[in-house]
Amino acid sequence: MYTGITGLWRQGVWLEQVPVCHITSVHVTAGGGIRSLIVDVSATCGRLLVATVRRADGGAEIGVAEGTCCRLQINVDVDLVLWSPEAPVMYEVSLALDSGDAVVHPFGLRHIAVKSGVLALNGNPIFMHGVLHQGYWPE
16 A cells, blocks of 8 residues: 655755854745745844845746844735645745855745644645655565
8 A cells, every 4th residue: 555665865965164144044934925925034143134035946036125134024026826746836035144144045835734634735635645754665
């Protein structure tokens, strides 16, 4: 009844030098509508932050915000599309501190919930296939 699944894909690892004042983490959430985002940034020092949003496929800029570090609301020019396996639309936010540090953070928007014991993605039931362990072999 189960097909073979294996875990952890091999991915590259790199080290990079960062300035003393740098971005340490980024978290993007919907800002209460399909044309608004909230970007929370952690940085080693609070400075001016500029955020630019575009589709990750190289599309045009759809929103920009500027303010003091470390939380910005970005209103975008188009309705944001929710990510799904059938339409895996990705966006990216480019962040720049006035210290010179810059980060590009990819993200996809989606809504996950449990309805009557069934997992729902963007309001629609979805079947999840996978295992919690690194692999499953019935033998």
